[in-house]
Amino acid sequence: MRSLLPALLLTSSVLAAKTLPGGYIVELSSAPASKRFADVHEEFIEALDRRAAGHFRTRRKYKNRLFNGMAIQLDTPQDLADLASLPNVIAVHPIVIHPGPAPVSQRVLTDSSAFAAGTDGENTHIMTGVDKVHASGITGAGIKIAIIDSGIDYMHPSLGGGFGPGFKVAGGTDLVGDSYTGENTPVPDADPMDCVGHGTHVAGIIGANPGNDLGISGVAYNATILAYKVGGCNGGIGDDVIIDAIMRAHDAGADIITMSFGSIDGWSNSLLSVVASRVAEQGVVITASAGNDGEAGPLYMSTPAAGENVIAVGSVENTVRTVQSFKASEPHDPILYRILSYPAVPGPPLGNVTEEPLPVLSIYPFPPDYPTEKCSQLQGLPDDIPDDLSGYAVVVRGTANMDCALMEALALKHPAVAIFYDFPAALQNENNYPAVLLYNDSDGFFLADAFNNGTNITVTFPQHDGAVDVPVADDIGGLMSSYSSMGPSNDLMFKPALSAPGGNITSTYLTELGGWAVMSGTSMACPFAAGSAALVLQAQGQTKLPGSVRSILQTTATSVPASKADNALPASLSWQGSGLVNVWNAINVNTLISPSELLLNDTAHWNDKHTITVQNAGIVAQTYAFSHQAAGTTLALAAGQHDIVGSAQLVSAPVHVSFSQSTVTVAPGSSSSVDVTITPPEGVDADTLPIVSGWIIVKSDSDSLKVPYLGVAGSLSDAQAISTSNVLTKGRDILPGIIPVDEGRISTGPKNYTAKDPSSWPVMWFGLSMPSRLVLVDLIDAAIDVTSNVPHTTSRSAAVEKRAWSSWLPATVKSKLSAPSSVADSATVPIVGALAEFDWLPRSGIYPNSGDATYTVHVVNFANGTKIPLGQYKVLLRVLRPFGNPDEEDDFDVYVSYQIGFVP
Numbered sequence: 050m051r052s053l054l055p056a057l058l059l060t061s062s063v064l065a066a067k068t069l070p071g072g073y074i075v076e077l078s079s080a081p082a083s084k085r086f087a088d089v090h091e092e093f094i095e096a097l098d099r100r101a102a103g104h105f106r107t108r109r110k111y112k113n114r115l116f117n118g119m120a121i122q123l124d125t126p127q128d129l130a131d132l133a134s135l136p137n138v139i140a141v142h143p144i145v146i147h148p149g150p151a152p153v154s155q156r157v158l159t160d161s162s163a164f165a166a167g168t169d170g171e172n173t174h175i176m177t178g179v180d181k182v183h184a185s186g187i188t189g190a191g192i193k194i195a196i197i198d199s200g201i202d203y204m205h206p207s208l209g210g211g212f213g214p215g216f217k218v219a220g221g222t223d224l225v226g227d228s229y230t231g232e233n234t235p236v237p238d239a240d241p242m243d244c245v246g247h248g249t250h251v252a253g254i255i256g257a258n259p260g261n262d263l264g265i266s267g268v269a270y271n272a273t274i275l276a277y278k279v280g281g282c283n284g285g286i287g288d289d290v291i292i293d294a295i296m297r298a299h300d301a302g303a304d305i306i307t308m309s310f311g312s313i314d315g316w317s318n319s320l321l322s323v324v325a326s327r328v329a330e331q332g333v334v335i336t337a338s339a340g341n342d343g344e345a346g347p348l349y350m351s352t353p354a355a356g357e358n359v360i361a362v363g364s365v366e367n368t369v370r371t372v373q374s375f376k377a378s379e380p381h382d383p384i385l386y387r388i389l390s391y392p393a394v395p396g397p398p399l400g401n402v403t404e405e406p407l408p409v410l411s412i413y414p415f416p417p418d419y420p421t422e423k424c425s426q427l428q429g430l431p432d433d434i435p436d437d438l439s440g441y442a443v444v445v446r447g448t449a450n451m452d453c454a455l456m457e458a459l460a461l462k463h464p465a466v467a468i469f470y471d472f473p474a475a476l477q478n479e480n481n482y483p484a485v486l487l488y489n490d491s492d493g494f495f496l497a498d499a500f501n502n503g504t505n506i507t508v509t510f511p512q513h514d515g516a517v518d519v520p521v522a523d524d525i526g527g528l529m530s531s532y533s534s535m536g537p538s539n540d541l542m543f544k545p546a547l548s549a550p551g552g553n554i555t556s557t558y559l560t561e562l563g564g565w566a567v568m569s570g571t572s573m574a575c576p577f578a579a580g581s582a583a584l585v586l587q588a589q590g591q592t593k594l595p596g597s598v599r600s601i602l603q604t605t606a607t608s609v610p611a612s613k614a615d616n617a618l619p620a621s622l623s624w625q626g627s628g629l630v631n632v633w634n635a636i637n638v639n640t641l642i643s644p645s646e647l648l649l650n651d652t653a654h655w656n657d658k659h660t661i662t663v664q665n666a667g668i669v670a671q672t673y674a675f676s677h678q679a680a681g682t683t684l685a686l687a688a689g690q691h692d693i694v695g696s697a698q699l700v701s702a703p704v705h706v707s708f709s710q711s712t713v714t715v716a717p718g719s720s721s722s723v724d725v726t727i728t729p730p731e732g733v734d735a736d737t738l739p740i741v742s743g744w745i746i747v748k749s750d751s752d753s754l755k756v757p758y759l760g761v762a763g764s765l766s767d768a769q770a771i772s773t774s775n776v777l778t779k780g781r782d783i784l785p786g787i788i789p790v791d792e793g794r795i796s797t798g799p800k801n802y803t804a805k806d807p808s809s810w811p812v813m814w815f816g817l818s819m820p821s822r823l824v825l826v827d828l829i830d831a832a833i834d835v836t837s838n839v840p841h842t843t844s845r846s847a848a849v850e851k852r853a854w855s856s857w858l859p860a861t862v863k864s865k866l867s868a869p870s871s872v873a874d875s876a877t878v879p880i881v882g883a884l885a886e887f888d889w890l891p892r893s894g895i896y897p898n899s900g901d902a903t904y905t906v907h908v909v910n911f912a913n914g915t916k917i918p919l920g921q922y923k924v925l926l927r928v929l930r931p932f933g934n935p936d937e938e939d940d941f942d943v944y945v946s947y948q949i950g951f952v953p
């Protein structure tokens with residue numbers, strides 16, 4: 050739980066999590082305090098009515114034994130103070146807005162049928178043993194899977210073509226309406242039709258019927274699907290809606306709930322993670338995508354994936370990908386192409402291109418060194434080509450200097466289709482004619498040569514048999530996807546739990562946009578794991594094999610190597626979890642092992658002794674041998690650094706493992722235990738926070754299982770928690786510091802701000818090198834000297850740029866009205882007033898291709914909304930280090946700013 054006591058939450062500023070201004074989820078006790086009220090909600094509303102200074106609005110009510118409470122919208126911060134003091138209030142949480150479900154990439158396909166019907170030749174199914182499970186007749190029948198996502202295009206022929214009882218998509222609802230953005234008021238209706246495509250893709254991974262043009266099928270295509278639509282056509286999704294959807298799915302009897310979305314959080318006790326975890330405790334399997342932030346490095350899980358009982362799913366690259374092809378009239382292999390789309394999601398792809406052979410007309414054989422000036426002089430096409438190209442497939446070679454108006458010029462001549470080759474891969478056609486880009490330039494040269502030597506060559510774009518599977522680039526197929534988020538959770542739980550295929554996945558898509566798309570993301574891996582769970586549940590129902598789905602899938606997964614090199618180390622389990630799911634293994638072992646994860650913690654809290662229990666569920670005695678397989682050790686920090694960046698180093702630094710006995714013979718129906726002692730590796734630099742992981746292998750003649758373990762061979766609480774470098778600002782300012790709004794750079798000394806211009810009053814800017822469960826930002830008197838254990842910083846760069854303040858000054862996030870008295874007591878520093886307080890913050894991260902995630906607090910008002918009086922102050926930043934005690938001043942990192950004065 051996020052907080053046990055009613056938390057007073059007021060506005061402050063933080064960049065990381067986005068929250069709904071004035072929106073809160075109030076957790077209520079189960080029974081009203083007074084007998085006058087039928088339920089606790091009524092009592093709460095009446096009390097709030099009496100107390101609220103402004104107005105409030107009920108967003109939704111939760112009446113469930115797993116979560117009782119209300120989501121409300123308040124007008125003023127004062128109401129919040131009232132709210133927290135009402136009877137029955139257990140906790141108050143801001144409504145977090147999660148980004149809408151989205152893949153890392155997507156590509157829409159034409160419909161095609163290249164595959165033999167009847168057998169399951171789908172590559173991701175072969176990688177995970179699902180093909181053999183299907184062949185054995187297990188396809189998810191009788192299992193109910195709830196998909197919480199953007200809705201489902203249930204009219205898709207491969208998804209049943211209808212909605213409601215009797216259809217594949219048998220139930221569910223739309224909790225928000227198409228216009229919901231996460232920030233406006235949801236307008237629910239009964240119809241969970243998808244307008245985004247994401248939920249439809251997810252649904253196909255679980256449930257697409259076989260026998261379609263693409264030759265794919267869902268992992269559990271006979272399962273029943275419930276569609277809970279929580280996202281509109283654009284924007285994000287509020288926690289309040291997701292929690293409602295989880296409760297409804299649970300009430301509707303879902304065996305499995307799958308959620309392909311989330312935000313960086315990493316704490317197993319965020320409200321969403323906790324609610325999901327409570328439902329999972331009831332025996333419902335919950336899968337959630339690990340997140341697509343792998344490039345930010347370890348210790349960066351998403352919520353709800355971080356929930357204790359939630360199965361967090363990482364993504365493995367498919368070994369093939371589906372691409373379209375057309376044929377030439379001269380002998381040649383099928384020519385692979387992608388559609389040049391504009392905007393990013395195209396209309397019916399090439400749906401307008403005839404299936405008749407089209408004569409080729411080759412133009413512009415630009416040499417690679419074709420000069421830009423010449424190109425721009427052309428401003429169009431050569432004179433000698435026909436005005437009407439509607440009967441031709443126009444083959445066009447590009448050049449590095451493709452800035453001439455060629456693509457626009459071509460639009461005036463209406464080509465039947467334009468075939469581009471030797472262009473930059475990022476080429477987009479913004480004009481309304483069908484255009485494709487060839488994957489292999491040699492195919493373009495072949496077409497151009499044939500045209501130029503007088504061959505009467507034609508091309509044919511098949512509408513129904515053009516999809517081919519081609520191997521993905523050798524260096525990534527079958528490996529972890531670079532975007533797949535890394536764990537462990539901030540409390541060193543085993544996250545992710547396991548991995549599934551998620552990169553380059555072909556599945557169903559909005560029917561009106563062609564019906565098929567290739568997408569990549571942990572969003573795609575997550576439903577694969579949900580479908581796998583359905584197969585295990587169905588098999589369990591048949592054989593009565595006990596054990597939780599999570600432990601069965603974890604102990605039978607297969608190891609994912611870190612690279613394609615010979616003798617490559619297995620990827621860290623903080624990335625792959627226990628490995629790639631293998632459903633065939635999962636349903637064919639006659640052994641259960643528990644626990645299914647060994648949590649070693651860090652060296653300050655190391656758990657060295659574990660007991661593994663082996664249960665023989667078969668009909669013959671089995672002798673099990675115990676051994677150890679280490680994965681690569683991830684050095685979370687580079688030597689001498691305090692901020693985690695994406696390029697964490699993988700080294701061989703295994704833990705030491707010893708067993709109380711190396712083999713054990715277990716009679717059928719019995720179980721036996723073996724003690725395992727695990728000690729940290731020697732010779733590694735503990736300051737780099739080495740993440741150690743691997744598996745205890747338990748093997749008999751017929752079964753091979755593994756128990757994953759994970760820990761940190763260093764102490765998180767010894768690591769610096771406040772960032773003191775410019776790593777998080779990508780080489781710009783060195784954090785932390787005070788940044789005057791009108792200067793846009795961190796101050797390098799004391800500074801006065803005039804009362805006349807409060808808009809220029811400063812912002813405290815900081816980054817977290819480590820996750821922290823308590824961050825206090827206070828104003829203190831300038832005369833007070835406080836010992837800082839992180840230094841004053843100066844800006845290294847001379848250039849002063851203005852930043853777009855409105856865009857990065859962030860949304861409201863929780864902060865308490867005043868510091869807990871325990872902290873104030875142990876602190877020797879008298880505080881003028883609290884500026885902000887944050888609990889359970891994730892560490893800051895940087896992404897190679899996007900922004901950073903640092904924190905800001907505007908120094909204008911106290912946390913309670915009262916304006917700061919004129920005077921001379923300093924800002925005191927205190928960050929509780931991981932596993933620290935909030936009552937111990939020594940467990941905080943402390944930073945004191947330069948003097949700031951507010952003068953007339």
Ligand SMILES: *[C@@H]1O[C@H](CO)[C@@H](O)[C@H](O)[C@H]1NC(C)=O
Pocket residue numbers: 188190258259270271
């Ligand atoms: C499973 O799905 C297939 C394909 O849609 C269908 O033909 C078959 O009848 C289903 N079987 C059951 C048991 O629902």
Ligand SMILES: *[C@@H]1O[C@H](CO)[C@@H](O)[C@H](O)[C@H]1NC(C)=O
Pocket residue numbers: 400401481482483
């Ligand atoms: C395809 O045809 C439809 C109607 O027949 C038209 O609206 C659309 O613009 C055409 N698309 C392309 C890419 O030519």
Ligand SMILES: *[C@@H]1O[C@H](CO)[C@@H](O)[C@H](O)[C@H]1NC(C)=O
Pocket residue numbers: 379494495496498499500502504
């Ligand atoms: C013309 O070029 C095509 C493609 O390179 C080739 O297959 C064909 O043999 C050539 N024909 C002649 C007559 O040179």
Ligand SMILES: *[C@@H]1O[C@H](CO)[C@@H](O)[C@H](O)[C@H]1NC(C)=O
Pocket residue numbers: 406505507
């Ligand atoms: C070229 O091929 C097309 C399509 O096969 C055919 O209609 C046409 O007569 C051919 N032209 C010549 C000059 O051979």
Ligand SMILES: *[C@@H]1O[C@H](CO)[C@@H](O)[C@H](O)[C@H]1NC(C)=O
Pocket residue numbers: 153154366370520521522530552553569
């Ligand atoms: C899909 O496969 C292609 C080709 O191998 C590869 O370049 C690309 O990175 C993959 N895409 C994703 C998002 O995994």
Ligand SMILES: *[C@@H]1O[C@H](CO)[C@@H](O)[C@H](O)[C@H]1NC(C)=O
Pocket residue numbers: 540541542543648650651654932
């Ligand atoms: C590791 O130890 C800390 C401190 O006792 C605790 O808060 C945390 O939950 C532990 N994590 C695990 C996975 O046991």
Ligand SMILES: *[C@@H]1O[C@H](CO)[C@@H](O)[C@H](O)[C@H]1NC(C)=O
Pocket residue numbers: 799800801950952
């Ligand atoms: C800020 O104002 C105070 C009071 O007027 C003055 O003592 C102090 O020197 C000023 N500081 C700076 C940096 O100008």
Ligand SMILES: *[C@@H]1O[C@H](CO)[C@@H](O)[C@H](O)[C@H]1NC(C)=O
Pocket residue numbers: 881882883911912913914915
């Ligand atoms: C708000 O907090 C400040 C600083 O702690 C305090 O001086 C002020 O009285 C508070 N205002 C209200 C309305 O409680």
